Amino acid sequence: MDDKDRQIIRALQADGRLSNQDLAERVSLSPSPCLRRLRNLEAAGVITGYTALVDQKACGLPITAFIRIRLERHSESVVKVFDDHIARIDEVLDCYLLAGGDDYLLRVIVSSLEAYEDFIRRRIHAIPGVASIDTSFAYGVVKQTRVFPM
Known part of the structure; x- marks a missing residue:
């Protein structure tokens, strides 16, 4: 894992809904290499999934x-x-x-x-x-x- 991979991970941790185009722009890559790196991180088990963060109080679980x-x-x-x-x-x-x-x-x-x-x-x-x-x-x-x- 290099610095570019770490940038991808940081960007997705901050906003997991980024499109590949937006992610590529944030980490200064073109879309194809960005997507390839993302898929490699997923395949290696570094990125294990995507989820929505939900307010527990708003869901009645304070x-x-x-x-x-x-x-x-x-x-x-x-x-x-x-x-x-x-x-x-x-x-x-x-x-x-x-x-x-x-x-x-x-x-x-x-x-x-x-x-x-x-x-x-x-x-x-x-x-x-x-x-x-x-x-x-x-x-x-x-x-x-x-x-x-x-």
């Missing part, structure tokens, strides 16, 4: 919770069961495997505190092998970006 999970055991079967369950839960936007005291960090969005309680009782407590759940609620966002420093 509450963000960060949930730290500790498992009872770390056997392959317990971890697989947990991972499989989490992968199917729509409210979980991100799930990170951690080093340190906790095993996982989840970013979850819900419509209300009542919905959060229901989520914990019906979805998280239903997963075998969960030893502890610790939650922090976000009451504001200082910075949120999907643009990598390149």
